[in-house]
Amino acid sequence: MMEAQSYRVRVGLATCGIAAGADKTYDQLVPLLAEHGIVPERTGCLGMCFSEPLVEVITPTGDSYLYGGVTADKAAAIVEQHIVGGKPVEELLALASSAATENDHFMSKQHRVLLEHVGVIDPESIDSYLAFNGYKALIKAVNEMTQQEVIKEVQKSGLRGRGGAGFPTGMKWNFTYQAKGDKKYVVCNADEGDPGAFMDRSILEGNPHALIEGMTIAAYAVGADEGYIYVRAEYPLAIKRLRIAIKEANNHGYLGNKILGTNFNFNLKIKEGAGAFVCGEETALLASIEGLRGIPRPRPPFPATSGLWGKPTLLNNVETYANVPAIFRLGAAEYSKVGTESSKGTKVFALTGKIKKTGLAEVPMGITMREIIYDIGGGIQDDKEFKAVQIGGPSGGCLPAEQLDLSVDYDSLTAAGAMMGSGGLVVMDETTCMVDLAKFFLTFTQSESCGKCTPCREGTKRMLEILERITEGKGQPGDIETLEELGSAIRDSALCGLGQTAPNPVLSTLRYFRHEYEEHINEGKCRAGVCSNLISYFIIKDKCVGCTVCAKNCPVNAISGERKQPHEIDQSICIKCGVCYEKCKFDAIILK
């Protein structure tokens, strides 16, 4: 009876929270709270990575106070001051239901459907999911609707695949439903290979039952009795929580044989990836589940007609499946009120790079890039100048400041030379060199190319050689044109999506930041100060006070000078590591 009126405390324990020390905070809180008869609850990630570790205190009257940056040493203050003393700890407050904080925009501009309960429920407890209408959508679909009605509803919702290409989900379900076969599979792509993307991880770690419920509805609709979730091995916590969730769902009759007492069976298994980006591509992923090398094959036939072990297979992304329960809970008509004409619903984005508030944001389709970066993300770190945002990972593109008012939906992004991709947004400021960035992506795709088709295997290599040459200051006239020619040839001729999209980062930076390429080639200049062959460090004599810090820190002893006298850098020894530049407290070192 006391419990209902007592305080509740939740700690965000997803990978990012734990990396920031949330597990230590949790351990600290357990004995402190035990004295007051409170057991701290475990939850997923609220998406405010910039403020981790996060601890939420819910008062007996239901007010919520979210504390940020709560490292273990600060746990006691929250217990003593707030829970015992009844006074919120102002200086740690990140968000509050009854008071204004600087993070209000981070949440108020979002529209949380998928993430509604991530960071609220305990991901290791099915009861916690059930308390928020969990599995109601499955019950409705299986008990009240025919297979075709379920597919119609998904079609009506306008849901498009969240794995990158944006293929209409209902249509894919219908193809798989209509495919002839005695055995069908439902597979989830949880490979999340795009660097800079972690929305799938947050769903897997924060609300795994939403994925399981979505997949089970899909299995009912297409007539599958077996399924796989292909998770990348770099996500040990996600795998652990999925295992628990699958077991609990089986025990409760939402998975396994005779689901909800009907004749519908669906058995779900986990397959761990083994570290290959190309396995995110659907045909490579299926080969990998079969125990083979993850090499793509030409399509058609599409997995819907011939997938896993040659059987009709439905394959969708984590976020796609996790949208399904919401469609049935809200109804397709209500669900599709959010978004644009051709892109319905919400999309989760991972905000990373040089942005103030890194984290996850779920926004309605059609929001502008400016709103995401400035209103939700709080703008650029250290109030530097925005240069570009990279969207869509190694297959995507870079958008410049002129495109900040672009509507964020599948079609506008593609038209602008980028793509939705998985939803990673990496923000860059003036200190990122766009040629170096293009080289970075191409190095990645080059090393991840499976080697099966020549355009991707050899073509990306040639492109990379040219980019290396340009960043080393050895660019030649005609290099830009060769890059464009190679890029469009690879795009048109590579076997799978990896090769076809590999030139995108180069082509999009050439489209919007061509001047940077030209400066590298024609003037031997890297304006961002990144390409070490093209920069030099100098000491401004008037500003140098002779503190000797630079000389002491120089790893190659290139700096000389007497104490209290201006110092000098020997350019023939300098390796351009930039340590002196960072250590100088008097801004006496400049980059040219």
Place this chain on the structure above:
Amino acid sequence: MKATHQCHAADPFDYAPVDEILERYQGQKGATIPVLQAIQEVYGYLPRQAMEYAAKQLRIPFSRIYGVATFYAQFHLTPRGENIIRVCQGTACHVRGAAKIVDALKEQLGIEVGETTEDLKFTLESVACIGACGLAPVIMINNDTFGRLTPEKIKEILKNY
């Protein structure tokens, strides 16, 4: 299947764990990768004897197992250190200074990426993304993730291993 490893009487290699793993996955479709993952879990890498033995027991050509083992970044054919350090080279980490973190690790350990220290204590590897991009730059040591790193913090972290 149990007693078959006795035919390796003169071979000091301990095949018992492989037998156990093969039994666990017996009859399962597409078990090659999970079997290799389990073998690596036991030995720390994929010893050639273990792969040859598994191929024989699974009745698949050795070349197929070897092909799979060399395709995926996760598999290692040589012994690795006691602690595996994986430094993220993903986009978010790259933009937030991952290069300096790699340099600090290389300097502290005296090895290059992909190498193991002489005392077999650490192996340094790179990874494309750990999924903690909001805390970039990030590294993972065994199963623990460390975020918001600076070169100075690396020294502190390594001390605990």
